[in-house]
Amino acid sequence: MADGKSKAEAARLLRDKRAGRWYEAGLNFRCQAPGCSDCCSGKRGEGYVWLTADEMQAIADFLGLEFDKFTRKYVRQVDYAFSLTEKPNNDCIFLKDDGCSIYPVRPTQCRTYPFWPNIMRAPETWAKEAQQCPGIGADTHVDADEIENQLEQDLEGRRRTGIQ
Numbered sequence: 001m002a003d004g005k006s007k008a009e010a011a012r013l014l015r016d017k018r019a020g021r022w023y024e025a026g027l028n029f030r031c032q033a034p035g036c037s038d039c040c041s042g043k044r045g046e047g048y049v050w051l052t053a054d055e056m057q058a059i060a061d062f063l064g065l066e067f068d069k070f071t072r073k074y075v076r077q078v079d080y081a082f083s084l085t086e087k088p089n090n091d092c093i094f095l096k097d098d099g100c101s102i103y104p105v106r107p108t109q110c111r112t113y114p115f116w117p118n119i120m121r122a123p124e125t126w127a128k129e130a131q132q133c134p135g136i137g138a139d140t141h142v143d144a145d146e147i148e149n150q151l152e153q154d155l156e157g158r159r160r161t162g163i164q
């Protein structure tokens, strides 16, 4: 049976969920990289790292490549949007042993994870994602305004990549 504290917590989560911001009290998250690179790896199968033309240009500049040369090698078209390519094992093409090799110019969705709309939909989806990301629940508290900020950046990124 739930004790008074967890009952109160459950009531708070339910109330915030009804209010549309179930994470009102903030959430704990701290990426465990470089010890973990699960969300960049092929562990979850094929994935997509959506990016805009501006982001392609920023990565090309970072790598010292011409835009066309960069896109031919590192970008694939998926319907009307564009994603980074993957290695044969489904790792992101830019994942190296010590982590992301384009970290300063990584695309928006890499910056905003795990504060994505599908993950932030409800406590249940957040808890489900925690089974795949050891950073969820770690020791850094992220307040609701920052979560909202990350969500907005992610949504804007999705709009600009054409996938939403």
Ligand code: SF4
Binding pocket: 030, 031, 032, 033, 036, 037, 038, 039, 040, 113, 114, 132, 133, 134, 135, 136
């Ligand atoms: S799965 Fe989570 S902890 Fe691991 S690299 Fe990705 S964000 Fe960081």
Ligand code: SF4
Binding pocket: 039, 040, 049, 092, 093, 094, 095, 096, 099, 100, 101, 102, 103, 106, 107, 110
């Ligand atoms: S660009 Fe970097 S952060 Fe994004 S998925 Fe690839 S390796 Fe991970």
